[in-house]
Amino acid sequence: MSIIETIRKNPGGVLALGAHPQIFQAMLDFDFLSGKSEPSLVGVIANNRSAMKMFFGRKEVLIPCWKSVKAVPREAAERVQWMLNVQSGRRTYDSTVAFFDAFPDALGGHLFAENVPERHSTELLKRYGKSKVIAGPSGVGFLVGGKLKLGAIGGTDATMLNASHLAEEGSVAVVSTSGGMTNELIRDVALAGKRVSFSISIGGDRFPVTSLTDVLMLAEGDPKTKAICYFGELGGADEYEIVDLIKAKKLTKPMIAYIAGIVDEAFDEHMQFGHAKALVAKKDESARAKREALNVAGVQAPGTFPEFLDALKKLPSDDISDRVSGMDDLTGRRPSILSTREIVDVEHGHEFVKGKKLAAARPYALSRAFLEALLNREITDATAALGEEIFESLIDHGGNVSGAVNTMITARAGKDMVSSLAAGLLTVGPRFGGAVNAAAATWLEGVAAGLPAAEFVEKKTKGGNLLAGIGHRKYRVGIPDPRVASIAEFANLLKAHPHYDFARSIEEVTTAKNGKLILNVDGVMAALMLDMLAEKEGFTREDLQSLVQAEFFNALFIIPRSVGFISHFMEQKKNDEGLFRLPDELLFVSKKKR
Numbered sequence: 210m211s212i213i214e215t216i217r218k219n220p221g222g223v224l225a226l227g228a229h230p231q232i233f234q235a236m237l238d239f240d241f242l243s244g245k246s247e248p249s250l251v252g253v254i255a256n257n258r259s260a261m262k263m264f265f266g267r268k269e270v271l272i273p274c275w276k277s278v279k280a281v282p283r284e285a286a287e288r289v290q291w292m293l294n295v296q297s298g299r300r301t302y303d304s305t306v307a308f309f310d311a312f313p314d315a316l317g318g319h320l321f322a323e324n325v326p327e328r329h330s331t332e333l334l335k336r337y338g339k340s341k342v343i344a345g346p347s348g349v350g351f352l353v354g355g356k357l358k359l360g361a362i363g364g365t366d367a368t369m370l371n372a373s374h375l376a377e378e379g380s381v382a383v384v385s386t387s388g389g390m391t392n393e394l395i396r397d398v399a400l401a402g403k404r405v406s407f408s409i410s411i412g413g414d415r416f417p418v419t420s421l422t423d424v425l426m427l428a429e430g431d432p433k434t435k436a437i438c439y440f441g442e443l444g445g446a447d448e449y450e451i452v453d454l455i456k457a458k459k460l461t462k463p464m465i466a467y468i469a470g471i472v473d474e475a476f477d478e479h480m481q482f483g484h485a486k487a488l489v490a491k492k493d494e495s496a497r498a499k500r501e502a503l504n505v506a507g508v509q510a511p512g513t514f515p516e517f518l519d520a521l522k523k524l525p526s527d528d529i530s531d532r533v534s535g536m537d538d539l540t541g542r543r544p545s546i547l548s549t550r551e552i553v554d555v556e557h558g559h560e561f562v563k564g565k566k567l568a569a570a571r572p573y574a575l576s577r578a579f580l581e582a583l584l585n586r587e588i589t590d591a592t593a594a595l596g597e598e599i600f601e602s603l604i605d606h607g608g609n610v611s612g613a614v615n616t617m618i619t620a621r622a623g624k625d626m627v628s629s630l631a632a633g634l635l636t637v638g639p640r641f642g643g644a645v646n647a648a649a650a651t652w653l654e655g656v657a658a659g660l661p662a663a664e665f666v667e668k669k670t671k672g673g674n675l676l677a678g679i680g681h682r683k684y685r686v687g688i689p690d691p692r693v694a695s696i697a698e699f700a701n702l703l704k705a706h707p708h709y710d711f712a713r714s715i716e717e718v719t720t721a722k723n724g725k726l727i728l729n730v731d732g733v734m735a736a737l738m739l740d741m742l743a744e745k746e747g748f749t750r751e752d753l754q755s756l757v758q759a760e761f762f763n764a765l766f767i768i769p770r771s772v773g774f775i776s777h778f779m780e781q782k783k784n785d786e787g788l789f790r791l792p793d794e795l796l797f798v799s800k801k802k803r
Contacts (some may be wrong), residue, residue, distance in 0.1 A: 211427060211430040211431055211478040212316060212317075212342055212427065213290050213353060213406075213407050213427055213430075213431040213433075213434075214431065214432070215316070216316075216356050216357050216407075217353065217356050217378070217433075217539060219290075219419075220249060220288060220356045220357040220677060220690045221249075221288065221289070221290025221291055221351070221357075222251035222285075222288035222289050222291070223236070223249050223250050223251060223289070223290075223291040223292070223293050223359060224252055224254065224278070224281065224289045224291070224292055224293070224308070224312070225250060225252070225253045225254065225292075225293040225294075225295065226253075226254045226278075226293065226294045226295065226297040226304045226305075226308060227253075227254070227255065227296035227297075227300075227304075228255045228261070228290060228295070228298050229259065229295040229321070229364050230263070231361075232293075232321075232360060232361050232365060232485045233250055233253070233261065233263060233656075234263055234264065234361075234365075235358070235361065235363075235364065235365040235366065235367070235370065236248070236249060236250055236293075236359075237249075237250060237259065237263050237264065237265050237270075237359050238264075238367040238370055239358035239363070239370050239375060239376065240358075240536060240759055241265055241266045241538065241539065242356045242370060242371060242375070242376040242534060242535050242536075242539070243356065243375075243376040244355075244366070244376070244535075246703070247265070247272065248263070248265050248272065249291075249358075250263075250272055250293075251281075251285050251288050251289055252273045252274060252275060252281060252285055253272055253273070253274045253275075254274070254275055254276070254278060254304075255274045255275075255276075256276050257561070258274050259273070259274055259755075260273055261274060262273060262545075264539075264542050264544075266538040266539065267538045267539075267542060269544065269545055271291065273285070276314070277770060278307050278308050278310075278311040279311060279460055280751060281311070282749070282751065282752075286311075286312070289315060290315055290316050290318070291313075291315060291316060291317060291318055291319075291357070291359055292305065292308045292309075292315060292317070292318030292362060293319050293321070293350075293359055293629050294308070294318060294319065294320050294321060294322070294323070294345075295321045296322060297747055298322040298323060298324035298325040298326070299324075299326070301320055301322050301325045301329065301346060302325070302326070302329035302332065302333060303481065305318070305320065306333075307335070309336075309341070310339065312454030315341070316341065316702070317337075317340060317341040317342035317343050317344075317351070317419075318341070318343050318344075318359070319343065319344040319348070319350040319351055319359045319360040320333075320343060320344070320345030320346040320347075320348075320412070320418065321345060321346075321348070321349075321350070321360060321361070322345075322346055322347065323346065323347040323413075323414070324347075325346040325414065325416075325638055327346070327415060327416055328412060328415040330346055330415070330418070331415075331416050331568070333418050334417075334418050335417055335647075337418055337538060338418055338419065338420070338423075339802075341418070341419075342409075342420075342423075342427070343360075343412070343418035343419050343511065344359070344360065344409050344410055344411065344412060344419060345411075345412040345414075345417065345418065345657055346392070346412050346414045346418075347388070347412045347413045347414045348360075348386070348388045348410035348411060348412035348413065348416070348417075349361045349362045349388035349389075349392060349410040349429075350362035350409075350410055351407075351408070351409050352375065352395075352405065352407060352408045352409075352486070353406075353407045353411075354375060354376075354377055354378045354379050354404060354406055354407065355375070355376050355377055355378045358370075358375065360410075361388070361392075362388075362391060362392065362395070362408060362410055363375045363392060363395050363408070364501050367398070367536065367539040367540070368536070369396075371534050371536050371539075372396070372399065373395050373396050373398075373399040373405070374399050374404055374405075374529075374738070375395070375405065375629070376617060377404050377406020377529075377535070378406065378433065379403060379405045379406050379433075379623075380403065380404065380406050380434060380435040380436065380437065380525070380527050380765055381398050381403045381404065381405055381435070381436050381437070381438050381527075382405075382406050382407055382408065382427075382428040382434045382436070382437045382470060383395050383405055383407075383408035383409075383432070383438050383525060384408070384409055384411065384421070384424050384425070384428070384437060384438070384439050384440075385410060385411065385439065385440040385441070386410070386411045386412060386413050386417070386421075386441070386442070386447065387410070387413055387440060387442065388410045388412075388413070390440040391408060391409075391440070393440075394408075394438055394440055395408055397438075397518060397521060398438060398521065400518075401518070401521045401522040402522070402527075402529070403521070403524060403526065403527050404527045405436040406428075406431060406433050407427070407428075407431065407434070407687060408437075408502060409424045409427075411424060412778070413741065415445075420450075420451050420452050421447045421451070422454065425437065425450075425451065425454060425460055426454075426460075428462060429459065429460055429462060430526040431460065434462065435462065435463075435467070435525055436462060436463045436522075436524045436525070437462055437463070437464040437465075438464075438465055438521060439451070439464060439465070439466040439467075439508075440466070440467050440468075440469070441466060441467070441468045441469070441499065442468060442469045442470045442496065443468070443469070443494060443495055443496040443499070444470070444494050446494065447494075448466075448468065448499040448500075448502060448503055449499070449502065451464070451466075451506070451585030452502050452503065452506045454503075455506045455508070456506065459628075463524070464508045464509070465508070465509040465510070465517065465520045465521060465524070466500075466503055466508050466509070466517075467510065467511065467514055468469055468496045468499050468500045468503070468510060470494060470495070470496035471496045471497055471512075471633065471668040471730070476506070479501060479785045499511070509793060512758065518641035519587060519750050530549045532591045536784060538729040538781065539604050542588060542641060553776050572590050572593060572594070573593035573594055573596065573597040574686075575597075575600075576593055576594075576597040576600050577593035577596070578597035579596065579600070579768055580592065580593060580596045582758075583761060583764055584742075584746075584761075586746070588745075588746055589745045589746065589788065590797070591699075591702050591745045592741050592742065592746060593739060594699070594702075594747050595696075595699045595702075595737060595738065595741050596765075598695060598696055598699065599696060599734050599765050599769070600765075600768060601739075601769070602692040602695060602696060602730065603692070603730070603765070603766055603770055603773075604770065604772050604773045605770070605772075605773035605776065605777075605787070606770045606773075608777060610641065611636040611640075611641050612633040612634065612636045612637060612641060612642065612770065612774055613633060613773065613774060615632040615633045615635070616629045616632055616633035616774040616777050616778050616781075617629075617632060617713075617777050617778070617780075617781045617789070618632070619632040619633075619778075619789055620777075620778045620781035620782060621781055621786060621787065621789040622788055622789070623788070626775065626778055626779075627776070629778045629781075630771060630774050630775060630778065633774040633777075634771065634774070635765070637763070637767060637770075639677070642731075642766040642767070642770060643763055643766070644677040644678060644731045644732075645678075645731045645734060645735050645762040645765055645766050646735070646757060646760050646761070646762040646763040647677035647678070647713075648677040648731050648732045648735035648736070648762070649735035649736075649738070649739055649753075649756075649757050649762040650677070650757045651669070651676065651678060652678070652708040652711055652712055652732075652735060652736050652739060652759065653708070653739065653750070653753060654786075655711045655715070656707050656708055656711050657750065662711070662717065662718045663718050666715060666716065666718045666719065676715065676719065676726075677731065677732070678712065678727060678728065678729060678731050678732025678735055678736070679716065679719050679726050679727070679729065679732060680719075680726045680727065680729060681725060681726055681727060681729045682725070684725075684727060684729075685724045685725045685727060685746055686720050686724040686725075686727060687724070687729070690727070690729065690730055692730045693727075693728060693729065693730050693733045696707075696730065696733050696734055696737060697733055697737070699737050699741065700737060700740075702741075703740055703741065703744050703745075704744060705740070705744065706736075706737065706740040706744075707735070707740065708735075708736040708737075708739040708740050708743075709736040709737050709740050711736070712714050712728055712732050712733065712735075712736040713728060715728070715773070716728040716732075732765070734762075734765055735762050738762065738765065739753055742756075
């Protein structure tokens with residue numbers, strides 16, 4: 210089976226290296242017009258974002274972004290068969306090698322950039338020229354009608370894709386070194402009443418990775434390709450490759466060609482025309498000489514472009530389908546200002562998280578609902594139970610903590626519930642409640658580093674830095690925090706708990722220095738939630754790191770404590786003691802001597 214037939218059977222997914230939203234959107238529009246159920250673009254390697262918002266039909270979708278090819282999750286990586294490299298010329302070589310090192314079984318890709326150093330191009334040719342199909346450098350990509358669009362080939366606007374009928378399968382292969390002329394020929398094929406079987410823009414640089422001969426052999430071996438449409442230009446010896454293939458009877462399918470550049474004869478000396486190899490170095494590289502050689506070999510190579518278009522019309526016609534184009538869903542689209550998801554759908558009976566109904570009979574229903582909303586997935590009973598214990602333990606810790614104090618003072622100033630709650634929540638930070646996320650980051654780092662606890666403590670506390678998740682003003686060795694003890698019981702539900710074990714080993718080091726430097730409630734809940742999500746929910750280290758970056762672990766404190774703050778607010782409103790003022794005798798006032 211040829212690679213073109215393989216693509217028709219299973220096109221596979223595309224991983225993009227670098228960002229080019231216009232090209233990406235055109236690929237998604239092609240997928241939609243072709244009747245696919247999901248975008249072929251699996252994800253993007255881009256350092257400065259976690260997702261790109263695109264349209265799939267009229268629906269907005271978020272295409273995930275990762276920092277490197279090694280960071281692509283396994284589920285996404287299993288779909289990847291193609292690379293789209295839109296990075297700069299100087300980065301193309303390194304990123305392409307990194308891609309194929311990570312995806313050695315991938316079928317090929319497209320190198321979009323111009324000005325790729327020639328030593329890089331020749332090295333890529335040496336590495337992948339015989340094993341992969343790679344369009345470029347310096348082209349517009351690779352297309353298989355109705356199946357795969359890799360790059361800007363065929364256009365970057367949905368109306369262009371639709372006008373060229375690229376969502377349909379055809380019988381004419383379109384080949385050129387020129388990106389612009391590849392797209393022009395694709396349009397000309399459609400205007401002639403034909404459809405494209407596949408098309409490759411080889412690339413205008415001197416050393417394309419996949420050669421013209423390789424592409425012509427793909428056309429020869431593809432049973433659905435009945436004819437070849439080719440555009441060439443002065444300079445280089447590509448057309449003589451065609452002549453040699455025909456003479457050797459390796460290329461037997463009918464071919465029409467146009468060779469541009471006769472105008473070069475009007476100048477006193479040869480001129481450079483656009484592409485790196487579009488320059489006559491010797492007489493037989495002229496447009497006229499190559500055109501004549503092709504005609505002698507049996508290729509139709511007319512002298513003018515209108516004659517070329519007439520020849521194209523005379524090729525055997527394809528069966529034209531009456532399929533609905535789907536263009537109505539690709540016009541008049543306007544991107545949303547904010548990207549979000551419908552967490553609770555009241556209209557359909559409180560459907561919750563991925564269409565599952567929130568049933569009161571489910572164990573730990575409320576804590577489960579909170580966590581599933583935050584994680585955007587269903588969770589096991591064990592994780593829901595841990596969430597229940599955390600939420601119950603953290604609803605309140607008395608009226609003397611900073612958040613409760615701020616809430617009560619604001620309430621007594623006559624402010625409303627929202628203002629009072631906001632005043633309390635604004636105190637949440639590294640010294641009060643906001644250390645849960647920092648503790649999770651510390652335990653993740655520690656387990657990954659594999660350092661002995663004492664060495665890790667020395668490294669982290671150098672310069673007077675504090676360890677998040679360690680220490681308490683009220684509790685100490687011998688006077689433990691009962692909340693820590695109750696949450697720690699959940700370690701018994703796990704086969705392994707590396708983050709919790711690491712946190713306890715840190716506690717052994719710190720309490721040896723000071724009895725108050727115990728593992729506190731922030732530290733224990735962060736450690737056990739990491740272990741629970743890893744073992745029971747299948748989260749990878751990268752998944753957990755993403756949760757840290759999104760401050761998920763601080764939500765474990767903020768959600769229940771908000772209830773506590775509201776209860777303090779309501780109590781103050783009920784008591785109605787008036788505006789709070791701190792007594793003068795409790796103030797320390799430093800008066801400057803005169």
